[in-house]
Amino acid sequence: MSLEDLETQIRPAFLAALAGDNAAYRLFLDVIGARLRGYLRHMLKRAGRSEPSEAEDVLQEVLLALHLARHTYEPSSPVTAWAHAIARYKLVDHLRRTGRHSGHLPLDDEAFALAAPESQASDARMDLVRAMEGLPERTRRLIDRVKLQGGSVAEAARETGMSETAAKVAIHRGLKAMARFLTRTRRSD
Amino acid sequence: MQTEHLISLLSATGRPVDTGWLRRTAWLGAAAALAATLVLVVSLLGTRRDLATALTTLPVLAKFAFGGSVAAIALVLFQRSLRPGLPARPLLVLVALPVALVVLSAILALLQAPVEQWSALTFGRNWRGCLVIVPLLALCPLGIFALLARRGAPVDRRLTGLSAGLASAGIAILAYALHCPDDTMPFMATWYTLAIGISTTIATLILPRLLRW
Numbered sequence: 001m002s003l004e005d006l007e008t009q010i011r012p013a014f015l016a017a018l019a020g021d022n023a024a025y026r027l028f029l030d031v032i033g034a035r036l037r038g039y040l041r042h043m044l045k046r047a048g049r050s051e052p053s054e055a056e057d058v059l060q061e062v063l064l065a066l067h068l069a070r071h072t073y074e075p076s077s078p079v080t081a082w083a084h085a086i087a088r089y090k091l092v093d094h095l096r097r098t099g100r101h102s103g104h105l106p107l108d109d110e111a112f113a114l115a116a117p118e119s120q121a122s123d124a125r126m127d128l129v130r131a132m133e134g135l136p137e138r139t140r141r142l143i144d145r146v147k148l149q150g151g152s153v154a155e156a157a158r159e160t161g162m163s164e165t166a167a168k169v170a171i172h173r174g175l176k177a178m179a180r181f182l183t184r185t186r187r188s189d
Numbered sequence: 190m191q192t193e194h195l196i197s198l199l200s201a202t203g204r205p206v207d208t209g210w211l212r213r214t215a216w217l218g219a220a221a222a223l224a225a226t227l228v229l230v231v232s233l234l235g236t237r238r239d240l241a242t243a244l245t246t247l248p249v250l251a252k253f254a255f256g257g258s259v260a261a262i263a264l265v266l267f268q269r270s271l272r273p274g275l276p277a278r279p280l281l282v283l284v285a286l287p288v289a290l291v292v293l294s295a296i297l298a299l300l301q302a303p304v305e306q307w308s309a310l311t312f313g314r315n316w317r318g319c320l321v322i323v324p325l326l327a328l329c330p331l332g333i334f335a336l337l338a339r340r341g342a343p344v345d346r347r348l349t350g351l352s353a354g355l356a357s358a359g360i361a362i363l364a365y366a367l368h369c370p371d372d373t374m375p376f377m378a379t380w381y382t383l384a385i386g387i388s389t390t391i392a393t394l395i396l397p398r399l400l401r402w
Contacts, residue, residue: 018206026200033196060195065402067199069342070206072272081274089273089344093401121192128190146201147194153201171202183402 003113006035007080014079018070029063031117032080036062036087039115043091046111052122058094060128061182062087068179084112093183127185131178139174142167211341215268218337219260219356222330226364229326234368248372251291253363255381258287260359266352267334271341277348284355288382295378313371316380323384324391326361327354331392338400346397354392358385 001009010031017025040062041055049055065086073082132140138160145156157167230236243249262283269277299307334353343349362381371377 017200017203018208020203020205022200022203025203026196029196029200033192037192056192060190060192063192063195063199065342069273071208071210072342073208074272074275075208077272077274082272083274085273085344086342089342124190124192128195132190143198147190147198168202168204171198175199175202179402 001117003080006031007078011079014073015075018073018075029066030119032066032083033059033063034117034119035115036083037121038118039084039087039112040091041118042115043111047095053125056122056124057127058091060124061094061179062090064128064175064179064182065090068176080112084109088112097185127182128178130185131181132174134181135174135177136170138162139170142170143174146171211271212268214340215264215271215337218333219264219330219360222333222357223360223363225333226326226329226360227367229329230364230368234322234365236367237370240367243372246372248374248377249366251294251374252366252369252377252381255287255291255377256359256362256366258359259284259385260356260363262287263352263355263359267338267349267356270345270349270352271338271343273342273344277345277352281348281351288385291374291382292378295374298374307375310373311375311379313373313376313380315369315371316376319365319369319371319376319380320384320387323358323361323365323381324387326365327357327384327388330357330360331388331396335396335399338396339402342402343400346400347393349400350393350396351389353396354389355385357392358388361388 010028013024013028013031017028037055037059040058041052044050044055044058066083069086073079132143135143142156142160142162145159146153153167153171154164157164160167162170237243262280266277266280266284269275269280299310302310331353334357338349338353341349362384371380
């Protein structure tokens, strides 16, 4: 799929997501996630890292970053360019943190334009799980419930004895803390 | 955690998002930074004694225009640098315009003056003050811009630092113009430009480290 086609497909979904439509948001994350997975695997392979779990880790970090940076999207600009810029930033940051190949990776836009979508996920390593370990017990339980129930905050909130609004705020704070953890961590391998 | 689960989690907690917030906050922050810097100048340095008559004279207006245009261009750049996917670097050349204009006017002024006056025209009464105080004043807006930048997503942190430094220096010049007793173009072209260079260097060195995300 060309970048223009991708843009045509996900732009309405993302704009709806920004207005609060969670189903549209899910569609957007699924489609952009597959595309980014292809891109990240390709770029990491070029940097001499062909372990798919590493690409999955970076993908998760990118998805989290996209989520927390939604307010930085300029609605008149292409959403693919926005997502690509964030993915590239996180990829460079990942390569720098993990040591080798700091500045040598050519980061051309072509790779993103040509990347084939990969909907087949790999198992991630433990990064996100480790990031969750630092969260308050209640937030962790909340996040576990929501993700396993395929995303009903209302139900998870009731089970943990919180209001839905309080649950959303707690999860948002948790996600922010996880993103900070990932930025700070120096992965050893 | 599987990626599918992460997507479930993220889409479950989606809320309406205000994409205009960052822009509004940045302009508000810039206005607050200007106000704070003006207060610093008036309370710590005091205004020049002839301010009432000097305020509408060409040299003071030129200082306002110089500081204001550098700040405005840099602020546009700064805001764009906080939004991934917006091209910003090409706009950097625009900052050269006010600087070039001031340098050109300074050369013209020098050419019209006898050589014996060149030194006096350039060094003025207090070039050291300008060189030290403007970068110090610029730290106030710079702090505000650093806080603002942390709310954005700077994918080019050097550019964010650079544009924040330029904008801070522009604001500092706007405020310092109320105090600065030196009114020649060669003075402005030399010391104000150098002061902008100092502030921008400091910001470009420091901010990228504070803005990792």
